[in-house]
Amino acid sequence: MFQSGSRMSNASGWIFPGQGSQRIGMGQKLLEGSPSARRVFDEASEAVGMNLTRLCLEGPIDRLTATQNAQPAIVTCSVACLAMLEEQGLKPAAVAGHSVGEFSALVAAGSLTLTAAVQAVRKRGELMARVTTPGGMLAVMxxxxxxxxxxxxxxxQEGVLVVALHNGPEQFVLSGSHAALERFKQLALPAGARECVMLQVSHAFHSPLMGQIQDEWRAVVARIPLRMPRYPVVLNTTARTVKTLVCIRRSMEDQLISPVLWVQCIRALVGMGITRVLEVGDSKVVSSLARRVEPSLETATMQAPP
Known part of the structure; x- marks a missing residue:
């Protein structure tokens, strides 16, 4: 199922996609070919009280894309891929996940159970969807x-505006007020930006405009059962590996209003000696980003060819 010219070895870094990678039909090949993947979908569906298998395979797309549904669906699909890899006796040298993909990475490292992960991200998505502060996101290349x-x-000067996602050396996503995003767009194109695209999102994720739910989310994080990881986990908010359980909880809390340092995370993996990365999920988004950060990286995905 690897979309690569060579098989990824146990020395690979495993990376996990985040929100935005969802699509109707994701996980179909997994569900058709792997009993362990089907068990993952069944367990996750029971944990969150919704049929994630049907949601991923049939949608509808507006329901799958809703933040509170997309997040557990993406984590479930990634963990189903993880189950297939573990069946083959494969293990990562280190892991990292993009935004909500960090929860998948923590499952891979043994810090979180599947049930705890999907329940946490389901609640995270519900809280995010409740934010009333208006805002949006802008991709800049x-x-x-x-x-x-x-x-x-x-x-x-027009309102709150921050860099929310450091996706590549010249690829960023900004979050903030609509007025500030529009002003940035007016400035960026004459300054040489190739493209500025408003994203179809409901809120200004990874920005201070999500602060309305921060206290409630912090209380949720405090109750999430955690264990120290078996493998190095590079965290989004610091681009450093986990040293204590406090590091994990702080990253979970801070990620709500802080940027995803994906460029720095990939460089941290390379600095650890990682030369190959495998995207664990029905996606090729974060492996593509990884190649832009470090063109020398060998990358592979688990997304079946069309």
Whole structure:
């Protein structure tokens, strides 16, 4: 099922996709070919009280895309892929996950159970969907990080504006007020940006505009059962590996309003000696981003060819 010219070895770094990778039909090949994958979907469905198998295979897309549904669906699909890898006796050298994918990575490392993970992200999505503060997100391509921050500083005179996702050396997603995002767009295109695209999202994720639910989410995080990971886990908010359980909880809390440092996470994996990464999920989004960060990386996905 690997979409690569060579089989990934036990020395690989495993990376896990986040929200935005969902699509109707995701997980279909897993469910058709792996009893262990089917058990993962059944367990996750029971844990969150909804039929995730039907949701992933049939949608409808607006229901699958809803934050409170997309997050447990994506984690479940990734953990189903993980079950297939474990059946083959494969293990990662290190793991990292993009945004909600960090919960999948923590399951892979043995820090979280599947049940705890999907219940946590289901609640996370429900809280996010309840935020009433208006805001949006803007993808920006073609500017380096210093220029993006410079223009952000200027545009933030119109309202809250932050870099929410460091996806590549010249690929970022901003979160903030609609006025500030529009001002940034006006500044960025004349400054040399190749493209500025407003994302179809309901809120300004990974920004201070999510602060309305921070206290409630912190209380949820405090109750999540955790264990120390079996493998190194590179965390989104620091791009450093887990040292204590406090590190994990703090990252879970901070990720709500803080940026995803994906560029730095991939570079941290490379700094640990990782030369190959496998995207664990029915997606090729984060492996594609990883290649842009470090073109020398060998990458593979578990997404079946069409």
């Amino acid at each position: 073609g500017l380096d990080v210093s220029r993006v921050h410079e223009l952000c500083h200027t545009a933030s």
